[in-house]
Amino acid sequence: MSAERADDLAANLRAVRARISAACVAAGRPEDAVSLTVVTKFFPASDVALLAGLGVAAVGENKHQEGQDKRPAVAALRGRDDLRWHFVGGLQSNKAAAVAGWADVVESVDRVKLVRGLSRGAADRPEPLLVLVQVSLDPPGAADGRAGARPEDVPALAESVALAPGLVLGGVMGVAPLGGDPAEAFARLHEVAETVRRDHPGADRVSAGMSGDLEEAIAAGATHVRVGSAVLGPRPVVQ
Numbered sequence: 001m002s003a004e005r006a007d008d009l010a011a012n013l014r015a016v017r018a019r020i021s022a023a024c025v026a027a028g029r030p031e032d033a034v035s036l037t038v039v040t041k042f043f044p045a046s047d048v049a050l051l052a053g054l055g056v057a058a059v060g061e062n063k064h065q066e067g068q069d070k071r072p073a074v075a076a077l078r079g080r081d082d083l084r085w086h087f088v089g090g091l092q093s094n095k096a097a098a099v100a101g102w103a104d105v106v107e108s109v110d111r112v113k114l115v116r117g118l119s120r121g122a123a124d125r126p127e128p129l130l131v132l133v134q135v136s137l138d139p140p141g142a143a144d145g146r147a148g149a150r151p152e153d154v155p156a157l158a159e160s161v162a163l164a165p166g167l168v169l170g171g172v173m174g175v176a177p178l179g180g181d182p183a184e185a186f187a188r189l190h191e192v193a194e195t196v197r198r199d200h201p202g203a204d205r206v207s208a209g210m211s212g213d214l215e216e217a218i219a220a221g222a223t224h225v226r227v228g229s230a231v232l233g234p235r236p237v238v239q
């Protein structure tokens with residue numbers, strides 16, 4: 001069972017890495033220009049441990065409780081705590097400090113209200129917490145979109161993160177809207193990323209692209225892709 005799962009994950013991971021390299025080459029970028037974060041939400045600690053054994057260095061979770069439980073479970077299975085854990089989900093302000101207790105990177109900061117809690121939670125960390133500002137990529141005027149700060153609100157939010165003790169501004173993150181043109185959405189993200197980088201030269205991460213649209217994201221300058229189902233298979237349906 002586990003050996004079979006390991007084979008499946010290895011094959012999927014090879015295929016995703018090949019897609020990433022091909023997209024880099026097609027975009028005229030170095031083959032290793034883009035880092036992979038495997039989004040492991042809903043999948044067990046045993047899968048995460050297998051992925052780590054296959055060379056995956058960074059994993060992503062979108063629920064505080066799940067990430068907080070899974071990290072020590074994976075460390076116990078591996079006998080060491082050597083993965084980078086990214087939080088990529090919607091964040092409630094009353095959970096922000098707690099997320100800073102286990103995540104190494106928080107990619108989904110979309111309002112100033114989260115900054116104080118993250119900063120407070122980061123005070124106990126040996127290293128600063130890396131924070132990305134999540135940018136809404138909905139077309140202007142869209143009604144009920146996905147999470148993210150409106151592009152015009154991003155500079156002030158980025159500044160607030162950059163000034164907060166214990167936090168380091170790493171760049172921006174975006175999720176292409178369902179049903180829209182991902183290339184157009186990622187082009188918008190690229191513009192916002194440039195604006196942020198003008199004020200904060202070190203904030204050079206652009207986290208964009210998932211299983212279905214990583215090629216478009218890489219063409220538009222993504223430095224990090226977040227891939228779940230293409231590596232792990234379809235997520236279990238929650239009843």
Ligand SMILES: *Cc1c(COP(=O)(O)O)cnc(C)c1O
Pocket residue numbers: 039041062088089175210211212226227228229230
């Ligand atoms: C689940 C998730 C992903 C991965 O999505 P797939 O389509 O399974 O690759 C990436 N980013 C975020 C923010 C997610 O919640």
